[in-house]
Every structure is written in structure tokens, then in C-alpha cells.
Amino acid sequence: MERGRLGSFYGLKVSWIYLVSGVLVLLSIIPFWILFVNATRSTEQIQQSFSMIPSIYAGYNYDVLTGRGFNIWRGFINSFTIAVSATSLSLYFSALTAYGLVIYNFKGKNFIFAVIAFILMVPTQISMIGFYRMMLNLNLTDTYIPLIFPAIAAPATVFFLRQYLLSAFPKEFVSAARIDGASELGIFHRIALPILKPGLATMGIFTFVASWNNFLMPLMLISDEDKYTLPMLVQLLRADIYRTEFGGIYLGIAMTIVPLLIVYLILSKFIVAGVALGGIKG
Amino acid sequence: MMVKKKHKLVRYDKYGYFFVAPFILAFLIFQLYPIIYTFQLSFTDLAGWETEFNYVGFKNYQAILGNELFLKAFRNTWIIWIVNFIPQIGIALLLAKWFTDARVKLKGVGFFKIAFYMPNIITAASVAVLFSTLFGYPSGPINQLLMYFGVLEEPFEFFRSVGATRGIVAFIQFWMWYGSTFIILTAGILGINPSLYEAAVVDGATSGQMFRKITLPLLKPITLYVLVTSLIGGMQMFDIPFLLTKQGNPDYSIETMTMFIYRQAFAGGRNYYFAATASVLLLFIILIVSVILFRAMKSRTDETNHRRMRKAGRR
Numbered sequence: 001m002e003r004g005r006l007g008s009f010y011g012l013k014v015s016w017i018y019l020v021s022g023v024l025v026l027l028s029i030i031p032f033w034i035l036f037v038n039a040t041r042s043t044e045q046i047q048q049s050f051s052m053i054p055s056i057y058a059g060y061n062y063d064v065l066t067g068r069g070f071n072i073w074r075g076f077i078n079s080f081t082i083a084v085s086a087t088s089l090s091l092y093f094s095a096l097t098a099y100g101l102v103i104y105n106f107k108g109k110n111f112i113f114a115v116i117a118f119i120l121m122v123p124t125q126i127s128m129i130g131f132y133r134m135m136l137n138l139n140l141t142d143t144y145i146p147l148i149f150p151a152i153a154a155p156a157t158v159f160f161l162r163q164y165l166l167s168a169f170p171k172e173f174v175s176a177a178r179i180d181g182a183s184e185l186g187i188f189h190r191i192a193l194p195i196l197k198p199g200l201a202t203m204g205i206f207t208f209v210a211s212w213n214n215f216l217m218p219l220m221l222i223s224d225e226d227k228y229t230l231p232m233l234v235q236l237l238r239a240d241i242y243r244t245e246f247g248g249i250y251l252g253i254a255m256t257i258v259p260l261l262i263v264y265l266i267l268s269k270f271i272v273a274g275v276a277l278g279g280i281k282g
Numbered sequence: 283m284m285v286k287k288k289h290k291l292v293r294y295d296k297y298g299y300f301f302v303a304p305f306i307l308a309f310l311i312f313q314l315y316p317i318i319y320t321f322q323l324s325f326t327d328l329a330g331w332e333t334e335f336n337y338v339g340f341k342n343y344q345a346i347l348g349n350e351l352f353l354k355a356f357r358n359t360w361i362i363w364i365v366n367f368i369p370q371i372g373i374a375l376l377l378a379k380w381f382t383d384a385r386v387k388l389k390g391v392g393f394f395k396i397a398f399y400m401p402n403i404i405t406a407a408s409v410a411v412l413f414s415t416l417f418g419y420p421s422g423p424i425n426q427l428l429m430y431f432g433v434l435e436e437p438f439e440f441f442r443s444v445g446a447t448r449g450i451v452a453f454i455q456f457w458m459w460y461g462s463t464f465i466i467l468t469a470g471i472l473g474i475n476p477s478l479y480e481a482a483v484v485d486g487a488t489s490g491q492m493f494r495k496i497t498l499p500l501l502k503p504i505t506l507y508v509l510v511t512s513l514i515g516g517m518q519m520f521d522i523p524f525l526l527t528k529q530g531n532p533d534y535s536i537e538t539m540t541m542f543i544y545r546q547a548f549a550g551g552r553n554y555y556f557a558a559t560a561s562v563l564l565l566f567i568i569l570i571v572s573v574i575l576f577r578a579m580k581s582r583t584d585e586t587n588h589r590r591m592r593k594a595g596r597r
Contacts, residue, residue, distance in 0.1 A: 013386055017380045028461075042397065127319075130317075130319030133323065147289060209403060238411060260404055
């Protein structure tokens with residue numbers, strides 16, 4: 001009898017939990033659902049009534065959108081170029097740094113580690129004025145250099161990969177490889193990097209997404225429309241030329257979101273596991 | 283033999299410098315130098331397209347502390363962050379408690395995690411423009427829905443109302459981040475030693491008691507981590523309020539500190555000196571609040587630990 005009563009109590013609680021969670025799931029999905037539906041509806045339809053059912057005007061909206069200089073494919077290529085370059089540099093050099101900190105005992109190592117821990121806390125936007133003026137003085141505005149190369153110093157990634165090496169990399173491998181005559185850099189490339197792969201993948205996703213979504217830095221540095229990244233193109237949708245073209249606006253937003261949604265749906269389990277490891281939060 | 287071995291070790295260890303050199307170099311060029319340069323500019327009068335500047339002492343700091351717009355941006359940033367964070371941590375904690383409760387076996391935990399976290403991955407700029415259109419006037423989808431269900435008689439102009447606009451920004455921040463907070467807190471709870479809960483069950487504790495007496499105290503370091511990172515992110519809020527309305531409308535009510543910095547430097551007179559001053563103040567605000575939070579949380583954690591230890595000793 002006791003069990004039965006407790007059982008119905010927990011049954012009620014479980015229903016309640018599913019209800020709240022269900023509402024939150026809808027909250028995650030509905031804005032995007034409306035977005036994709038409206039991307040296929042004509043501006044007249046959108047203004048007349050609300051609908052959750054797609055229509056047939058996606059092609060028309062696409063013509064409106066691109067007819068007004070919204071070069072989404074160029075933006076796609078630009079964002080991709082920057083994100084891939086920044087992610088590769090960040091992963092390679094972070095792994096190199098983490099390896100250096102774990103394998104070698106050199107003077108100042110603890111100081112460097114303390115510096116890394118400290119800059120984890122210092123927000124990047126604090127230095128953006130100095131950063132912008134420096135790039136202006138060097139004539140590097142309107143280039144991708146300031147958007148790509150700072151990725152070499154990624155303290156969060158170094159921190160994460162260092163932990164990873166400490167737990168997954170047997171140091172005896174290094175002395176064994178040295179006896180076999182391998183060079184120091186060769187040991188890093190042929191032994192450490194393959195072992196680091198899962199850790200690199202986790203950090204790679206987050207670095208890529210952060211670079212892809214970055215808005216403020218390119219907004220400050222890039223003024224040539226041919227060099228605009230996707231988030232900067234989205235900002236154009238707020239300009240007056242699109243004022244009443246709602247179909248086009250929705251389609252434009254949808255097209256910037258689709259690649260990320262696809263990547264997320266494929267890698268979601270992996271990403272959620274990465275978030276649980278902590279350390280990643282903007 | 284010994285000497286030779288030692289000599290060899292030292293030689294290898296020198297390679298360490300070579301491995302960390304690119305990081306250090308990039309850090310010095312792209313992070314440390316811009317911070318120092320920003321500090322320097324905050325004591326000058328650099329503006330417009332000039333390249334030369336004069337030092338003006340603390341004049342900019344005096345001016346900015348009396349600047350209405352900066353003070354307003356400071357207040358706005360805090361209001362929006364607090365209104366987003368309280369429900370965020372509350373709901374995340376509640377969900378984390380539910381999803382880790384061993385007595386309530388839930389199905390589809392993985393699916394819920396993926397759905398809750400989804401908004402976080404989407405470009406903030408796109409999200410801002412999307413919500414700006416969803417809450418549009420007079421015929422945005424939200425207005426259409428509210429009128430369809432009879433909540434509103436006629437369309438409501440959300441972006442003319444200070445409360446509604448700030449609320450929307452706070453809601454978007456909440457919506458994008460509660461999933462992340464929930465996942466981190468869940469990982470924290472799962473990391474707590476299960477034998478503590480087993481012992482509590484033997485002693486006849488309810489799940490509410492276990493949550494208050496075991497989960498919450500032991501979760502403090504992770505809660506602190508979430509709090510500090512959310513605060514640092516919140517103080518730098520830019521993309522959402524910048525793109526949701528134009529010019530922080532209505533009446534600069536969603537103008538944040540980073541938006542203030544951006545506008546000072548890149549709109550109108552290009553007052554780099556003022557933008558730099560605001561950046562330095564923002565850095566100090568973040569550092570001071572982080573230190574206060576660490577201190578407060580740490581001393582309280584120590585207290586509870588002491589009490590628990592004494593209790594355990596008595597037992």
C-alpha cells in the first residue's frame with residue numbers, strides 16, 4: 001500500500017516534469033519553426049495571418065533577397081574561410097603549448113601557466129579599442145588577419161588540452177621515442193597529436209562555432225561588403241531596403257541558421273558532452 | 283653517469299620554450315599589447331582620424347563618471363543581466379534536480395538536453411534579427427498570435443515600451459543560456475559521491491532535504507563558476523541588444539556598456555579616448571565583482587564545510 005501511494009505521487013511528479021520540459025522544448029523549436037515557415041510565405045501572407053504551415057514562395061523570397069545585394073554565398077564562403085583558418089591555428093598551437101607545458105620542465109613554466117589562467121578571466125572586449133587602433137596603424141583593417149591570427153593564443157583550449165594530456169598521455173612514450181631517435185617536434189606530431197584527437201575535436205567544434213558567430217570584431221574591422229561575414233550580412237536585413245520585405249528577411253535569417261542547425265543535429269550529443277565538461281561559456 | 287643524465291634532461295627541457303613560444307608571442311601581440319594600448323588611450327584625447335594625441339591625465343575618467351549615457355548603459359546592463367540570470371539559474375537548478383533524481387526515472391533525457399541547449403549554438407546576430415521581426419509591429423507573428431487568442435485587442439508596439447524591450451532582451455539571453463547552465467549543473471550533481479545520497483536515504487531523508495542539505499552545498503563551486511562566467515558574458519552583452527532595435531531604442535533603454543564603447547569609437551566623432559576609458563572601467567567592474575563573488579561564496583562554503591565536519595565528528 002505504501003508503495004502504491006508513493007508510486008502515484010511519483011507518477012504525478014513525472015507528468016509534471018514532462019509537461020514543463022515539453023513546454024521548454026517547444027520554446028526552443030517554435031521560433032525557428034515560425035522562421036522557416038515564414039521564409040516560404042509571401043510578404044502578403046505573412047502580414048495577413050499567422051501560420052505554422054509552409055507555403056510556396058521560398059524561390060520568390062530568394063529572388064527578392066539576392067536582388068538587393070544580399071550575397072549570402074559570398075558571406076558563407078567568407079565565414080567558412082575565417083572559421084576554418086582560426087580553428088586550425090587555434091587547435092595546432094594550443095596543442096603545441098599544452099604539450100610544452102606538460103612534457104618539459106623549464107624556468108618560468110609556472111608563471112606562463114598562471115598567465116594563461118589569468119587571461120581566461122579577462123574578457124576580450126576590454127581591449128577592443130586598443131586592438132582596433134593597432135590594426136588601423138598596421139593597415140590591417142579590412143583584412144582577415146586580425147580575425148584569424150589571434151586564435152593562436154587560446155587560453156581555454158590550452159587549459160583543456162593540458163588536462164587532457166595529463167590524464168591520457170603516458171610520458172614514458174616520449175623517452176621511448178627519444179631512444180628511437182625521434183625529434184622533439186616529431187614526437188609531438190606522430191604520438192601526441194593522434195592521442196589528443198578526441199580533445200581536439202571537442203574544442204574544435206566550440207572554436208569553430210564561436211568564430212562563425214562572431215559579430216562585434218568583424219563589424220569593427222571589416223567595411224568592404226564583399227568581405228562581410230554571415231552575422232554582418234544578417235545585420236543588413238535590418239536596413240531600410242528590406243523594410244517591408246518580410247519574406248525575404250525571414251529567408252535571409254533562415255539561410256544563416258541552417259548550416260549551424262545541421263551541424264548541431266549531427267554533433268549534438270558530442271556538443272552536449274563538451275558543455276558538460278565545463279569551461280565553455282560566453 | 284649521473285652528471286651526464288642530468289645534462290641531457292636540461293637539454294631536452296629547453297625545447298619547452300620552443301613549444302610555448304608561438305602562444306606567448308600571439309598573446310603579447312594580440313592580447314596584452316591591446317590592453318596596455320587601451321589603458322594608454324584612456325589618458326589621451328585621441329579622436330576622429332587623427333593619429334597624434336595629447337595626454338590629459340584623469341580628465342576622461344572624471345568626465346565619464348558624470349556622463350548620463352554611460353551611467354544609463356551601466357544600469358541597463360545590470361538590469362538586463364539580473365532579469366535574465368535569476369530565472370536562468372532557477373530553472374536550470376530545478377531541471378538539474380529533476381533530471382538527476384534517481385527515484386524519478388525519466389526517459390529521453392538526452393533529447394531534452396539537446397533541445398534545451400539548441401538556441402545557444404545559433405548565431406546571436408541572427409537570433410536578434412529574428413526576434414526583432416517576431417515582435418514586429420503591427421503584424422509580427424507574436425502580435426498576430428496574441429490578437430488571435432484575444433489577449434490583445436489591437437497590436438502592441440513592443441519596441442516602444444521600455445519594459446517590454448528590456449524584457450525581450452533578458453528573455454533572449456535566458457533562452458540562449460539556461461540549457462548550458464542546466465547541463466553544467468547536471469554534470470556537477472552527477473559528480474557528487476552517490477554514497478552521500480544512499481546514507482541520506484537510509485536516514486529517511488526526503489528528496490527535498492537531500493537537495494538542500496547535500497546537493498546545493500556541494501554544488502557551490504560549480505554554481506560560482508556559472509555565476510562568474512555568466513556575469514562576465516552579461517557585462518559584455520552586445521549582439522542581441524545592438525541588433526534588436528536601432529540605437530538601443532526606446533530611449534537608450536537597452537544600450538549596454540559594450541554598445542556604449544562601440545558607439546563612442548565608431549559612430550559620429552569617433553571618440554577613441556572615451557571608448558577606451560569606458561573599456562577600462564568595464565574591466566574594473568568585472569574584476570571587482572568577480573573578486574567579491576569568489577570571496578562571498580568561498581567563505582560561505584568554508585562555513586558549511588566546517589559545520590558539516592563538526593556534525594560528522596559528533597556522529
